[in-house]
Amino acid sequence: MASHEKLKSNAPSGPIEDRWQKHQFDMKLVNPANKRKHTVIVVGTGLAGASAAASLAELGYHVKSFCISDSPRRAHSIAAQGGINAAKNYQNDGDSVYRLFYDTVKGGDFRSRESNVYRLAQISPAIIDHCVALGVPFAREYGGMLDNRSFGGAQVSRTFYARGQTGQQLLLGAYSAMMRQVDKKSVEMFPRREMLDLVTVDGKARGITVRNLITGEIESHAADAVLLCTGGYGNVYFLSTNAMNSNATAAWRCHKKGAFFANPCFTQIHPTCIPRSGSYQSKLTLMSESLRNDGRVWVPKNKGDRRPPNEIPESERDYYLERIYPSFGNLVPRDVASRQAKFRVDEQRGVGPTGEAVYLDFSDAIKRLGEDQVSEKYGNLFQMYEKITGENPYKVPMRIYPAVHYTMGGLWVDYNLQSTIPGLHVLGEANFSDHGANRLGASALMQGLADGYFIIPYTLGNYLGSNKIEKITEDHEAFKASREEAKKRLDQFFSIQGKKTVDDFHKELGAIMWHYVGMSRNAEGLKKAIEEIGKLRKEFWEDLKIPGEANYKNSEIEKAGRVADFLELGELMARDALERQESCGGHFREEYQTPENEALRKDEEFSHVAAWEFSGKDHDLKWSRFEEPLDFEYVKLTQRSYK
C-alpha cells in the first residue's frame, strides 16, 4: 500500500467521545492581542466561508473574504432546501450523538474517518443553538418548540428546517454575522473576485491571486493562512443541481500547487430532481429529498406502459422502494434510491415523454393530511415544480429522475481541516472529510457550519500558534510570478480564436462524465472516458472561441478558466473510479455488486481514502495515488442493509 508522510490524519486517540475535547485542550492558542496581527484569507461565502469569516473575526483575526457573486449572500448554499441534521433528540425518538455518528459512517458506506464524523455529530446541537440565536426562523410547532422532519438514511426525525429554504435561512444567518464584522472593520469583503491561484512561500500557503470580475484586473492578496471554502465540483457534469457559477477552479489550482485531492470519484447523484427536457437545458432543479417523507415512488409494473398515471390502477403500480426495502421504504439513502430509479428506466419501465423518469406521488399524503398541510410543508417546492414543468403536482404525480448533486470528494484534509499544504485549510463541500462514499441528506449544511463556526476557530489558532510565520507583502516574488502566470493563461484563452464556445466544450465533457463516470461505472467505460476527455481537452486548447477582451466583465473568460480545469479534474475522477475496484456508496462499479444489485465493498483492499498528488506540470497531467488507511473501531464494518 502506498502511504505518504503527508497523509497523517492527526486525529487524536482515546475514547471517541473525548477526542475533540482533548484535542481542543492540546491545541495551541493565540493570545487576543496577537490575533489582530494575523490576516486570514477566506475564499467563498457559502455556509462554510461565511461562518468561518464571522467566527474568526469575532475572535479578533483580520479576515479578508472573497466571492464570485456580487454579494456574499448569493453563494450556492442559498439554494439548499430540505434541512440540517442535529442530534438534539427533541423528538424523544431515540436519537443521540452516537446514532448520528453511526448513521453517517454507515450511510457513507464506511469510507470516512470515524474521529471526524464523531466530532461532527457532537458539534451538531450547538449549530442549531447558534443559528437560532442569530435569528434563523426554523419551523416550529404550535407550542413554540422547534419542529423536525425525517430524511433519507435515518429512522429518527433529526432534521431542522425552514420550509423548503433551509439553506437560504442558514446562509442569511451566517451572512448577517459576517456583515456585522464588516461593519466593525474586522472583515474586509471582496465580492466579484475569482481566485485563480494559490501563492505559496517556503511551502506554506501565503495568499491568493484573484481576478476582479468587473475590471479584469489581476490582484494579489497576502495573508498568514488561506481558508478555501469554495464548494463542490458537481458542475464538471455540466448538468447538475449546482448553481451556474459553482466550480472547481480554486481547489484545482491548489491541487496543482501540491494539495492532494481525495476520493475524486465520490459524487452524489440525487434521486429526486426534475428530469431534463431538451438540449438547451442549462441546469437541473432539485426537488428536496424531504418530499420522500410523504411522496411515494412508483413506476408501472408493465414494461412500456404509456398510460397517463391516473389511468394506471393501483394493482399495476410498482412501489419499488417500499417493495425492496420494507423497513426504510421511500427513505433509503440517496445512492440506493438513485440506482433503483436507473434500474427501472433501464428495464423500460420509466415514465414521462423521455421515459427517463419515475413518479413521486402525493395523492395518499393529500388524502391523509389534506391539501393545506401538504402545502404548508412543501408549498414552495410544488410551486417550483409547476413553474418548470407546467404540471400541477397536487393533481398529477411529479416526474423525477436522479441528477448530479454533491461531491463527497475534495481536497484532502487532516483532522484540523488542513490540506497537505501547510496553512491551506479547506472547509465545507470543498474538502473530502466527513461523508465517505455517500452523504446523508441534510448533512452538508451541518458539516459546512460545523467546519466554519466550531472547528476552524480552534484549529486555525493551533496552526498560527505553532508555526513561525514571516511577514510578507504582495511585492514578494511569489506573488509577482503568480500574477504573471494568471495573465499568461488568460492571454492564451483569447489567442486561440477557434470556433467552439466554452459551453460547447462543457456540454461535451458533461456527456462523457454522465455516461461513463455517472450513476454506474465499469472499467471499459472509464478507460474510454479518460481517452475521450484527453481528446476533448486537446481540442479545447486548439478550437476555443472567446469573444471580447479581458479588461471588463466578460462571462465567457470566467467560464473558460473553469471549464479548462474541469477538463483536467474529469480525467482524475475517471482515474480514481477505475482504480477503486469495488462499489461503495455513490461509486457503483458494475463488476462489483451483490446478487441483489447492491454495492459490493472490498474492505480488505479499499478501506482507505485515495489521495492523489499532482506530479505533472501544466498541461502534462500526471498523478500519484496514495492511501490513508481507515480504521473502524466503533462502527462494525457490515454490508449496508436498508431492507
Next chain:
Amino acid sequence: MNLNLKIWRQKNSQDKGQFMEFHAKDISEDMSFLEMMDVVNEQLIKDGKEPVEFDHDCREGICGACSMVINGNPHGPDKATTTCQLHMRRFKDGDSIVIEPFRAKAFPVIRDLVVDRSAFDRIIEAGGFISASTGNAQDANCLPIAKDHADRAFSAATCIGCGACVAACKNASASLFVSAKIAHLGLLPQGQAERERRALRMVAAMDESGFGGCTNTGACSAACPKEIGQENIAMMNRDFMRSSAKNRD
C-alpha cells in the same frame, strides 16, 4: 417560436447605452427565460459578436442574482416569479420582448444588464443582524417562539435581495428590502435588544445610498418575487419613529 428582442447594451457605467435588436429563433416553450438568453448569446459568440452580460447563478429563484426588467416589469410578467423561473411558455411566436437592467440611481449599470447592488450589503452591514457571537447560545428550545410569530418572521426573511422592489418603485425606494429585514429580526424575541438601533442605522444607510423615499404605492410588493408584503414597511416606520423620538430626548 421566434421572437424579436430589444435588449439594453451598455459597455460600462460611463457609457450612455442603447437598445439593440436581436432575433431569437427556434425557442422551445419549455426553456426558461435565461435559457433563451443563453441561446441568443451562443449565437452572438458564433457570429463573432459579444454576448449580453447578465447576472444569474442558482436559476431556481432563490439567490437573487438575476435582475432583468422584461417588458417594463422587473422579473417579467408573472407574479411571484424571478427572471430565471420565468418560462417561455408565457410568450408566443412573433412576440417582441424589451429587456432592460434594473434601473435606479443606487444601482449603477456595470455592463449590459448587470448592475451594482452593493448598496444592499451596506444596508445589512449597518444593522441587519443580531449580535450573537459564536459560542454564546443557549439551548435552542429554551426560547419558545409562537408559531405564527415564527412564520411571520420567516415570511419576511424570505427576501432574496434581488432589488426588484427598487426597480419597480418610481422613487427607487429600498423600503421593502430594508423593512423585510427589520421585520424578520424585529418579530423574533432574539431581535429585540437591537431593535431600535437597527431601525435607525439601517434607514440611515438606505438614505445615504441614494434610494428614494416611500410614497406607499405598493409597486414594490407587486413586483416582489417572494411577495414580501407592505405591512413590513409599516413596521419599519413604527420602529424608526419610535427610536428617533427616543433619540431626540
